Amino acid sequence: MALREITQFSADYSYLDSASIEFLQSRFRGASAVVNAQGATKTVPIEALRPLNHLEAIVDLPPAPGLSPLDADTAQTLQKRGMLEFLVSIPPQAAAPAAPHTDKGAPAPVESAGKAHQ
Numbered sequence: 355m356a357l358r359e360i361t362q363f364s365a366d367y368s369y370l371d372s373a374s375i376e377f378l379q380s381r382f383r384g385a386s387a388v389v390n391a392q393g394a395t396k397t398v399p400i401e402a403l404r405p406l407n408h409l410e411a412i413v414d415l416p417p418a419p420g421l422s423p424l425d426a427d428t429a430q431t432l433q434k435r436g437m438l439e440f441l442v443s444i445p446p447q448a449a450a451p452a453a454p455h456t457d458k459g460a461p462a463p464v465e466s467a468g469k470a471h472q
Contacts (some may be wrong), residue, residue: 355442357424360412360432362439367409375403384416412437416430 365376378387378400386402388411395410403409415421421428424442432440 355444356417356422357415357440358413358443359415359441360437360439361441362437363409364436364438366436369406370403370407370409372405372431374409375405378403378409378412382412383418384414386413386414387412424463 370378382400386397387400387403387404387407387409388395388397389407389409391404391407397413400412424440429440
């Protein structure tokens, strides 16, 4: 599974402080954040987070070591850090190879018992 967005946070992220911002910027470099600042919701680069921004989501997450692929241990670690809900993508499964065609079980061709006489 690939982590695409973090869509729900604990109350610790209601209004960002400098420690939260530093953690988010170091862990999610290259992503974007959906914030509510001064009553307006906008999407900004994670590097543009400011104290007192209200974090609503982290989006456009690039693949990053430790986050992609997202496994159960990483998800649990993120939840302990107050990131409660994720949007993930599951890569499509490779199509199973077609079963080889065999004539086993197929009725045998019927041959004519007699020939027409002239």
